[in-house]
Amino acid sequence: MDEDNTWIEYLSVGANRHTAVADWSQDGLVAFGADSNIALWRPHDSQPRGVTSLLSGHKDTVKAIKFLSRSEGEGEGAQHRTYLLSGADDHCLKIWSLSRDGVTECIQTLQEHTASVNCIATVYERKGRRRSDSSTATIFATGAADASIKIWAFDGREARVVQTINPKPKFFPLAIALSRLDESGEALVLAAAGTRDIVQIFVVESIANPEFQLQATLTGHEGWIRSLDFTWEKDNEGDGMGSDLLLASASQDKYIRLWRLHQGKELPAAVANGADPSLGAYLPGKSPSNKAHRLNTGGKDYTVTFEALLLGHDDWIYSAKWYTSTETGRLQLLSASADNTLAIWEADPSSGIWVTNVRLGEISREKGATTATGSTGGFWTGLWSPDGMSVTCLGRTGCWRVWNYNKDEDQWTPQIGISGHTRAVTGIAWAKNGDYLLSTGADQTTRLHASWKRDNNSTWHEMARPQIHGYDLNCIDSLGSSQFVSGADEKLMRVFDEPKAVAKLLGRLCGINDSSTAVDAMPDAANMPVLGLSNKAIEAIDDDAEISTSANPETDREALDPGTTVRKSALEIDHPPFEDSLSRHTLWPETEKLYGHGYEISCLAVSHAGDLIASACKASSVNHAVIRIFETRRWTEIKPPLTAHSLTATRLRFSPDDRYILSVGRDRQWAVFEREEQGVPKNGDEGDNTAPEDAAPSYKILQANPKGHTRMILDAAWAPSQPQVSFATAGRDKSVKLWRRGEGETEFACAATIAETHSVTAVDFHPRPDKDGRFVLAVGTEIGKISIHILDPRSLTAVSSFTLRAELCLAKPVLQLSWRPQTDSSELAVAGDDSSLRIYRISDDEK
Structure with a gap:
């Protein structure tokens, strides 16, 4: 076994429930926030592997993810590079460089914000468009819970803040969108919204000197606004002139509003002709306003008018994303709602009314439950694939659902998505x-x-x-x-x-x-x-x-x-x-239900024969820190309970032959209980004439060590069966201690100690020795480091050790380790406090 022969067999992790938590890149890579990690996933891989890797670096929940593309250099030698922007509750913005060979590295960490980064926006560029500006910087924006929006300039090596916008009236930005204002100039438009019912429009004349000015405030929504997205209405093959910019805003008021940004002082034809801007779709008694807002930058005039009101969802709308076909110019809007549905909207060719032509989702199990009444159900965000032939959405359980469009059958069919735990x-x-x-x-x-x-x-x-x-x-x-x-x-x-x-x-x-x-x-x-x-x-x-x-x-x-x-x-x-x-x-x-404990269950273990269950609960006294044993034939407790600890027992383990029970706890001690040769009747009644073969085994204290470690003991594991009985204990005192009872000895003694740099939170022995009869011990710490130690079976000293590569370690404490039993391969399951479940395969050709 060695570090270089270890690889990921399986990664399972759920996504954080935030609207801006994910993005789908042009080369088919989905990145999403998973606790403090960033998960990478390719939905269109030939084999549905799920999450392929986790990027760690943030110290708190990741809330915002956005891909950023840059063309570096000019002429035929120009290179197209992809970067990933991430923002989190740790107030940090990180920039990651993605190479074609799959290597990702963090090239910059910025902490200009003083609160959680909620959303990120990059400039919307039409495919194939040649930038006419001479600037080498790329502009992007971030919105945070410090009630500010920051504008950044990125040159491919580092980003710097070029402007800070403090919205007035004050609100916390939950959604921002950024786009070029027209196809020929350098003007940019920024839309921002959040914990108010307004959308603010900022414009800037030139990328070279970005200084956004507030020029319009769009009203009409009646709740917080969760999502904003720009797109070009037309995808002309020529110079792109004459194309209007459309903005979609999705709100907690259950509606989506569309806004048109039109170049020139003249109003768009539909508004100028006096047509109802909602084209017949509005709430009774609440006719939408068709007021025209005027913008001016770089000597050019623009108008912003209300285009349409989209009705159809029954609960908060978290996300609205555009997709424009480069072949047909077909414009579609994907919306995700807390009503458990994903909708695709299109304008009817004859009437222009926006209608839902596809609705995907599931049956709600909570009838009458809405977000307003405390339900946290529904879909939190929806994404288009680069080719528009697939959509994916994030559900309340942290899972990703995927649908592919089947042209032959003209329908959307579900595909294999991914799922995982959303907490530790x-x-x-x-x-x-x-x-x-x-x-x-x-x-x-x-x-x-x-x-x-x-x-x-x-x-x-x-x-x-x-x-x-x-x-x-x-x-x-x-x-x-x-x-x-x-x-x-x-x-x-x-x-x-x-x-x-x-x-x-x-x-x-x-x-x-x-x-x-x-x-x-x-x-x-x-x-x-x-x-x-x-x-x-x-x-x-x-x-x-x-x-x-x-x-x-x-x-x-x-x-x-x-x-x-x-x-x-x-x-x-x-x-x-x-x-x-x-x-x-x-x-x-x-x-079955098994009763007896007075507080929350803290740990349990099942005997290898499957006939006994040992359990303990949270405790602050000897009376509650007992270990209760239940037999599984009649599901009754074997009394009396085992007493040794004075505080919560953190781990219970049966020895490989079920002869011993090992317990460790917060009181810094470990205890070993030995199975008695003569069982007791299962109902605990000494006067019962139950047959001896029907008697349940009982255990008695063999040895307790009140000073096993200098701080609380968090985990323990038995070594494989040998002539001498051995086990390991892991403590907050940054050590793993190996204990042994040799032949003829009556007590366990410490034979060796493995020192770590941080608290040891998890240990487990491989169920089989290697070909030389040596023990294999996996150790996990509170900083997520995992190491493998090869131990001499007699002295229990480490013959060799190695630590898993940094990209395989966790961002938070390792909570449990478990080797796969009864298989020829060496597979290690890892449970993390960062909500990830991992299976590593550690190659050992000689085993």
Whole structure:
């Protein structure tokens, strides 16, 4: 094993829910903010790999992403370079250089703003247009929560602020758009809006000396404005003269307004002729104003007039993006709304009325819930592909949905998108046979990840979402090939069984066949009742069953609710599930609840035999810091609980042979409990004449070390079975300690220490020694560094060590590490506080 032979097998991460959080470049690369990282994804790759890499550098949530293109040099030697601009809650603006070979580096970090950077705008350039200015600088703008807009000049090496605009009346910019004012001159126009119901228009005469002046304030919206976008109305093949500039503004008032910027003092023909500017589409009693706003710069006159009001969404509109076909000049507008729909608008050729000709989305499970009433659902942003043949949108779960346009069938078809946790990944667990990986997180979801195998290719995807909870989830472990248990910020644990739909899906796509349980005996699927936390088993319905379409369910009691039913055809798919199927069709039914703890569950572990569950909860006293053991045949607790700690236990681990239980905690101590040879009756009643073979095993304290580390212990792991028993503990004192009990010895003693530069937050031993019998230990720290140590099995000292490359490490603490069991390859799963789930393959040709 070495650093150079480590690569990414799988990256799963959800996007931050902000309108300006993503952009789609001309060469097909999508970049989006994921916690404090920037994720890179190519939706049109021949193999749907999902996120290919994560760029770390920001210290807080990334909110704004924008690609910037520059032509550097003149004549035939000119080079076209692509840069990426990113803004975040850390007040920083970063500029990244993207090379053709996929290498990305941050070339500049700027902190001119004093609050979160919310939006970024670059100059809209028509494809193929030759710039007539002699300036070598590229202009872009940023808007931030310090109520300012900054104008930047970028020369390809560094950017500098050339102007700061403080909007009056004061508002926080949520959306800005920048464009050339006409096709022949150097004048620029900047539109800005945000936490008011107005759009401000600024103009500047020349790029060489940018000094924007406010010249118009557009009114009409009745809520905050979330998105602005410019486009040219026509795409003339000639000099481009005569083309008007159109501005789309999307608002929380549920409407989109279109504005026309026309060169000359004369009004556009439709307005001059007295036609209703909304062309018949306006609210009753609220006829839109057709007041003409005058602009003047560089000796040229322009008018800004209201063009149209677009009605059709039922909730806040977060995003509106233009696309103009370079072949036909066809103009389309893509809007994303909190009403769970993505709409494509076009002007009717005969009447000119803007209508929705495509509507994509999903059935809302929360009837009557809107953003105004506290729902955080819907789509947060929508993007066009460079060729206009695909669209993608960001959903409330941090996922990306993708649709491709099929010319032959004239319809938009869904494609495989990507998904991931949107908050810290707090727990991971492989199936006992290593077939799939379970993850759970602070975003209150449990996800199942597996490898999709087809045509000699395999790629990892989220295959099921077994649990969608109402509490933050803290820990998880597998009970076998078709069952798991999870713990959350509640006082109980929940056990889930695999449904038939997921079992068949995993068998069909991943080659995972469950031999331990009869698939036909499983329930078809599960759903979660309204206001409930427990998934209930349900049977799939036939495709011809009647579905309720009534707005009032009381009048149609016999019909089925489309939001809580599953059709059999929806489960027979030949690809990884799309997001709407993941959240509705792949839930696992809950079969048991395990009670006993007094506070939130902090950690749990399942024995390798699957017959016992050990658990602990948050605690500040000895009475609550106990470890409770549950047996899985009758789901009862084995009493009395195990006592050792005085504060919260942070990790529990069963030894490979289940003979020992290791616990570590915030009280700086570790404890080892040994299995007693003689079991006790499972119901805990000493007078019960239960047969000995039906008795549950019990554990007793073997050794406790109250000074195991000088600060709290955060993780622990057992070494593979050897003649001597060994384990590792990881502490906030920046060390990993290796403990050993040799043959004939009664206690564990510290045999070696691995020093780290930061607090050690996660450790795990490879389940098998290497070919020389040496142990392989993975170590993760609070700064996201991951290192691999090869240990001598007798002395437990490190024979060799290496640290994963910087681009493979995390931006935030490593919360858990887990080697994949029962496979020939070495695959390491990593759970991060930066909301990322990773699987690294570490090549070892000699193993």
